Structure formats: structure tokens, C-alpha cells
Amino acid sequence: MERLFTIPVNEAFENAAGDAGGCPFCALVEKLTNDEVDLILGASMMEPDVRIKTNEAGFCDRHFPMLFEGGKRLPLALMLESHVARVRERMKPSGLASLVPSKAGAASAKTVSEIAKSCYLCDRIEYNLSRMIETAALLWESESAFREKTEAVPFFCLPHYARFLDAAKERLSGREFGEFFSALSKKEDGYIASLGDDVSAFCRSFDYRQGGEPLTDAEKRAPERARDFLAGKPVEQAKK
Ligand SMILES: [Zn+2]
Ligand SMILES: [Zn+2]
Numbered sequence: 446m447e448r449l450f451t452i453p454v455n456e457a458f459e460n461a462a463g464d465a466g467g468c469p470f471c472a473l474v475e476k477l478t479n480d481e482v483d484l485i486l487g488a489s490m491m492e493p494d495v496r497i498k499t500n501e502a503g504f505c506d507r508h509f510p511m512l513f514e515g516g517k518r519l520p521l522a523l524m525l526e527s528h529v530a531r532v533r534e535r536m537k538p539s540g541l542a543s544l545v546p547s548k549a550g551a552a553s554a555k556t557v558s559e560i561a562k563s564c565y566l567c568d569r570i571e572y573n574l575s576r577m578i579e580t581a582a583l584l585w586e587s588e589s590a591f592r593e594k595t596e597a598v599p600f601f602c603l604p605h606y607a608r609f610l611d612a613a614k615e616r617l618s619g620r621e622f623g624e625f626f627s628a629l630s631k632k633e634d635g636y637i638a639s640l641g642d643d644v645s646a647f648c649r650s651f652d653y654r655q656g657g658e659p660l661t662d663a664e665k666r667a668p669e670r671a672r673d674f675l676a677g678k679p680v681e682q683a684k685k
Contacts, residue, residue, distance in 0.1 A: 450573075450576055450577045450580040451580060451584065453473065453476070453577065454469075454473070454577050454580050454581050454584060455584070455591070455594070457469040457470070457472045457473045457476075458581070458591070458594040458595060458597075458598060459594055460472060461597075461598045461599070462594070462597035462598060462599075463597070463599070466598065466599050467599065467600070467602075467673060467678060468598075468600060468601050468602040468605050468673070468674075468677065468678065469581075469598055469601075470574070470577070470578060470581075470601065470602070470605035470608070470609070470677075471602055471605065471673070471677050471678035472678075473574060473577055474570065474574060474677070474678075474680060475678070475680050477569075477570045477573050477574060478508075478511070478566070478570055478680045481566050481569050481570060482508070482511045482512065482515065482566070485499075485512065485565070485566065486512065486515040486517050486520070486521075490517075490520050490524060491520070491523075496524065496527060498565055498568075499524055499528055499565045500527050500528050500530075500531040501531065501563070502563040502564055502565040502568060503528055503532070503560065503563060503564065503565065504564050504565060504566060505562075505563075505564035505566070505567055507564075507567075507680075508564055508566040508567065511566075532560055535556055535560060536553060536556060536557060536560075538552055538553060575608075575612075578605070578608050578609055578612045579612045579615075579616065581595075581609065581612070582609065582612040582613040582615075582616050582617065582625075583616055585613065585617075585625060586613075586616065586617050586621055592628075595628070595629075596628065596632075598632070599632075599636060600632065600633060600636035600637075600674060601629070601632075601633065602673060602674055602675070602676070602677040602678065603674065603675055603676070603677075604676065604677045605677060606629070606633060609629070610625075610626065610629070613625045613626075636674070637674070640667070640670060640671060640674055643661075643663050643664045643667040643670065644667045644668065644671055646658075646660060646661075646664040646667070647660065647664050647665070647667040647668060650664075
């Protein structure tokens, strides 16, 4: 288990408890995103080894706006200057393919789609997140206190639930994975049942024949809660 991640994972599970909480891995993604955006706009921005990676990977449509929010237009432009130059270089056909236009086109399509899909921040966040999910599975295996924390989490969003199950299946013995699955699937089923009821209550509130029943806060937020459960909580902005 990577000790580095036990503290943030424990914290995220503690903070996720209770009705106001949510998926602890979504909270970790938000924290990782904010930390990475701060780093890239600060200390990392001019570091040569980081520059090599940003030149190669670039940024995605979700993370580019966060960088522009930071307001550091010149350092950002300097990073883009070398990235754009590198993209141009990679887009040029090379080797034998460059001699035959149809082959050059096919090779270029592959390279361009790789460039368009890659993102330095997505890579960094994913690298850390996958280790955090693995750490959570190992903590569940080794610490009863962590099992209690997991029990107090209201739900895991579906994408992170799938990954948590996969990580546990990979790491835990058959018997322990069985226990893990029983505990988590019960939680997920309970949450999705009540979420479904709340979405129905929200829909009914638009039917004048059923009017009069005031919605609870959880029912008012039912569409957003369904989104967060089904797709994970969106990380809209870096905090700064
Ligand atoms: Zn999540
Ligand atoms: Zn990204």
C-alpha cells in the first residue's frame, strides 16, 4: 500500500460521511484537480521536465478552461508556444509513409487523434486516483476503522463504484471480496432506491393534480443528485 495516499484517502472517506456527503473519490478528483491546476500555473509551469510532458500531451477541453481561469496569460502562452511547435512537428508525416499521400494521411489521422485525446492533467490525476482507489481497497482489507468509514459513506458514484470493485477484486482474497461486495452493493442499492423515489417526487411536483406537497431539499436537488450518482460529480472550476 502506498503510505503517501493513506492520509488523503482517510480524510476523503471521513468527510464523505453523512447526508451532506457524497462519493469520496469524486472529492479526491476535485482535490487532485485543484492541486494539479495550482501546480501547473505555479511552480511547475517553467520546469523543463514538465514542459517536455505538456509539449507532448497538451490539455483537454475540460482542463484548458481551468488554466485560462488562472489569469496567467504570458506563462500559459509560453507553454502553448512550445506545445504548438511540438504538435506541428508530430503532425508532419515521417519515414516511408511520407512518400505515399494515402499512407501519410492514415498515419496522420492516428497521430492527430492521439494528440487530440491526450491531456497532461488528465494523466496526472488518473495516475494518482488509480493509486488512491487501490489504497482504499487495501485499507478496507487491513483496517476495521476504515471499514466503518466506508460504511458511513452515503454512496459511491457509479464510475468510481465500478473502479473500487475492480481494485478490490484484484487485491482481496475471494472471501474478503465477497464481504466487500456484500457491504457495498447493499449501500449502493439503498441509495439508488431512495434516489429513484426522490427523482419521482421531483417529477410529480410538476403535476398540478398532485400539487401541494412541498419538496424536501434532497428532492429539490434530485436531478443533480442523479447526475452526480450516475456520472460522478463534475469538477467545474479550479478554486482559484
Ligand atoms: Zn465518484
Ligand atoms: Zn484533461
